[in-house]
């Protein structure tokens with residue numbers, strides 16, 4: 589049975605589901621979910637990510653982690669963690685670049701957090717040595733410094749949506765009509781205990797508030813490990829840090845936008861990351877948040893231009909594609925994508941912030 593039909597049956601049997609539950613099923617259903625069942629990333633998939641655009645992206649992020657490790661006194665045992673490594677490209681580029689700091693490579697154990705068996709296999713082929721996989725961020729990582737990278741991971745975590753009405757903020761639900769078609773409907777009662785961050789302004793009727801409890805819970809866990817044992821996290825994603833209301837959840841299938849409910853399991857679903865919310869939970873967990881800064885500013889500060897020139901010198905035949913990769917990372921994606929870093933208190937500022 590198609591995933592859309594299974595979702596419709598579930599709703600018919602138990603009542604409307606939240607947008608977050610719909611998103612979880614569409615992305616992770618073991619049979620037909622976007623991530624669980626096929627390769628969504630890359631030129632042939634639904635979307636292309638920064639490490640697939642240019643090897644320089646992963647190289648610079650790997651050196652960022654190694655520099656943070658040096659700045660924090662070279663802890664002898666540490667975890668290098670990546671959340672949602674996709675095709676494994678970023679980590680492969682990061683580890684290759686980090687060879688210039690061999691003591692870092694000796695000190696770290698690489699841990700990849702990946703829920704998709706299909707992508708895990710792709711990663712295993714690319715990264716043969718000394719790598720451990722977990723299907724979620726786990727308490728076992730709370731025993732030593734952690735250097736963590738997450739690119740386009742938080743945008744895939746489920747969001748809940750609330751609409752402002754005369755009664756208050758009512759949750760937007762997914763329901764089904766008598767023909768079995770999926771549609772949106774508002775919960776009949778306002779959500780008790782919902783807290784809207786300060787500084788968003790006065791909502792008009794119909795305004796939408798999006799929030800990702802899965803994202804803030806995870807950021808808090810990571811910040812807690814960093815505050816306690818040391819380390820640094822770099823979260824790169826498209827997102828915002830500030831005022832206003834509005835929907836950012838979107839569906840992309842084969843590089844095109846689709847209706848959010850139209851193609852469960854076929855269209856990739858993602859939402860903009862609320863960096864202010866991540867920074868706030870990081871601080872409340874006792875760590876320090878830096879940024880967000882634009883991806884372009886981060887990559888320039890980390891030396892993207894010098895690295896591109898040196899690659900062009902050694903690979904003159906690829907000079908144009910190297911240049912267009914840099915343009916794409918810095919101009920096309922450069923300000924829509926942002927980076928947030930988390931460090932312990934009293935640690936030096938991480939490079940690029």
Ligand code: SAH
Pocket residue numbers: 623629637638639640671672673674675678701702703704707723724738739740741744745
């Ligand atoms: N970072 C990669 C891939 C981004 S796509 C890149 O930049 O190319 C999102 C990745 O996160 C995929 O590998 C997906 O399988 C994984 N993922 C999504 N939700 C997850 C979850 N809840 N737990 C673990 N992995 C998840």
